Amino acid sequence: MADIVPVHDPADPRIADFVRLRDVELRKSLEAEHGLFIAEGEKVIRRAVATGYPVRALLLTAKWLEPMRDLLDAVTAPAYLVADEVMEGITGFTVHRGALASMARKPLPSVPDLLAGLRPAVPGDPAPPPGVPAGLRPGPPPRRVVVLEDLVDHGNVGAIFRCAAALGVDAIVLSPRCADPLYRRAIKVSMGAVFAIPYARMTDWYHGLALLRDACFRTLALTPDQTVTPIDKVALTDRVALLLGSEGDGLSSRWLSEADERVCIPMSRDAMRMGVDSLNVVAAAAIACHGLVR
Amino acid sequence: MADIVPVHDPADPRIADFVRLRDVELRKSLEAEHGLFIAEGEKVIRRAVATGYPVRALLLTAKWLEPMRDLLDAVTAPAYLVADEVMEGITGFTVHRGALASMARKPLPSVPDLLAGLRPAVPGDPAPPPGVPAGLRPGPPPRRVVVLEDLVDHGNVGAIFRCAAALGVDAIVLSPRCADPLYRRAIKVSMGAVFAIPYARMTDWYHGLALLRDACFRTLALTPDQTVTPIDKVALTDRVALLLGSEGDGLSSRWLSEADERVCIPMSRDAMRMGVDSLNVVAAAAIACHGLVR
Structure with missing residues (x-):
């Protein structure tokens, strides 16, 4: 079951996977370095989980706790709970879909x-x-x-x-x-x-x-x-x-x-x-x- | 031949055709009311002129005067010459293509x-x-x-x-x-x-x-x-x-x-x-x- 962890500071290092999602150059190097990618929105997150991508962390606003309860019960990664404005402070824009997951990449075939x-x-x-x-x-x-x-x-x-x-x-x-x-x-x-x-x-x-x-x-x-x-x-x-x-x-x-x-x-x-x-x-x-x- | 008219004030009423191009609701009513539309960029403007849409006015930065000289010679509408920041003040964003035309619509067939x-x-x-x-x-x-x-x-x-x-x-x-x-x-x-x-x-x-x-x-x-x-x-x-x-x-x-x-x-x-x-x-x-x- 995911630990639900409230976070108030956009600079909190635990949510570093999610910073500045619109900064293409930063994201490219950050995602390559850590072998991660970001799934946005409940539907996409569910699809990524169903195809076996491991969840590193979730970033959610409170209204997503209930609709995503089954998924939170099924994963072991931490779920960081933030207010809308903290979400915006981290990611650099208004995340309309209100739920993000940082996922680990799987090995690609040659x-x-x-x-x-x-x-x-x-x-x-x-x-x-x-x-x-x-x-x-x-x-x-x-x-x-x-x-x-x-x-x-x-x-x-x-x-x-x-x-x-x-x-x-x-x-x-x-x-x-x-x-x-x-x-x-x-x-x-x-x-x-x-x-x-x-x-x-x-x-x-x-x-x-x-x-x-x-x-x-x-x-x-x-x-x-x-x-x-x-x-x-x-x-x-x-x-x-x-x-x-x-x-x-x-x-x-x-x-x-x-x-x-x-x-x-x-x-x-x-x-x-x-x-x-x-x-x-x-x-x-x-x-x-x-x-x-x- | 187009009159080249320098404009320094984004609120100048002569350039009212071009205001707030990203404000979809405003533009819809303004364009319907005046029977106009906006063509953006040299290529699109030329194509609209070639298919017979009458030019109401042009809005240009200085670097477009030379490349569009032949077109300016051929139309009778005024060409308003503005600095980059005035262009941005009028339209509400950075116009990468640097040239806009306000064109009159033609009657559509039934x-x-x-x-x-x-x-x-x-x-x-x-x-x-x-x-x-x-x-x-x-x-x-x-x-x-x-x-x-x-x-x-x-x-x-x-x-x-x-x-x-x-x-x-x-x-x-x-x-x-x-x-x-x-x-x-x-x-x-x-x-x-x-x-x-x-x-x-x-x-x-x-x-x-x-x-x-x-x-x-x-x-x-x-x-x-x-x-x-x-x-x-x-x-x-x-x-x-x-x-x-x-x-x-x-x-x-x-x-x-x-x-x-x-x-x-x-x-x-x-x-x-x-x-x-x-x-x-x-x-x-x-x-x-x-x-x-x-």
Whole structure:
């Protein structure tokens, strides 16, 4: 059962996990250093707990004690109880959802492990077979994968996780510089989908696509170029990975040229003449994921 | 040629069009009352001017005088020149794009006129044939139309205009309570697509769909219900209108039951089991528009 601990001073060191949530640079280094992330709001906290992320600490206003009683009974981490203005003093803004949890990250699979079907263990999983890395469990190998190259906006990453999970993409691979899916804003925009779809992060961008080839994935590079194969016309073989590029520049020339095939979303010629010549990355990802799982 | 008029006082009545741009309620009533809207940034201003919206006034910082010289030479409206801090004092925030224009709205076609192919005149259009309402011109009647029911978020409306225009939807119909596509944020998110795709607003929600039937449109209602026809499988006849519902509740039961057919985007059963049971409205609109124009 969680200890309920009233806290009155925003500078109290016990609540250091929760400081200045809008300071992106501070949060990035603090969260990486301590291997933590912040879940915001009752629903998201419950989903993170249900998928086995350990709670380090909770930060709540009084009105959340009753609705979250069962969860407080089930965890051993401390629950810091604060007034609205102390909450604001700690986090740097008005937390509308009134409940925050600092959670410990779980080990991510490597890209080859992810593509072989290994994923983070969830509560209720049986003991792992011999040889499986700690914290992972074997599952069916993914057949439809999305690969994000250098998407730096947390909202876009979260929105693409939501689309990919909802449409039935099996796994996501991130390039080394992609934004963190467990950053607060990414989790929020994803509506918790970051907990539902397994993912891994490449350690090397330059040789990244080799890992997909080694796992027998055919790679499709999405491009605005209207002379290539439309996404709905491409032949879908057993294992297919869709490559999506960054917000401004799209895919790098290296990944574009290394991919097995280039694919596009057909656009209106009239619209292009009137200067509307692109979709935003989330809309493009939604259409392309839908084409990938058809 | 525009008169360049230095202004030093944020309360100067000559710049009243530009006050408190983040005050949504104030702006809604002010813009409706004066029949104006605000275009933000050089690119958007140029696109609005190119599609024939009359400039009422410009508000610029000094660094924009040179890049926009040709535009200033071409318009007769006054250009108010202000320092950065005066700009901020007027508008209520830091205008990163440093140039604003207050533009007069053009008459919108009625829904029946829009569905008959009438659209707002643009510069260079020939004189209208007899009987065409003022400010409109005849064009090819639309065959693929999107109808938005009560989408209240300006960003979502702008994003859907961008998708619809880029993918080749011919026109958009708004329910009476939909957010204004010419609101500053909607224009910005649409990347100017609100100037590229013709639209009209219903005056009556209850009998709104009758206007589509009268124009021989088959109406498809998008719903999360997974037992109905998938959007990619639906038969596309000559004139088809896709109905999209509001952010929270989706389509009203009246429109759902009145539509000719219900359509869905197929979702992953696994994801639904894990609580990821929906797409956001823009992702859903993107996939559905793509299905509509295939």
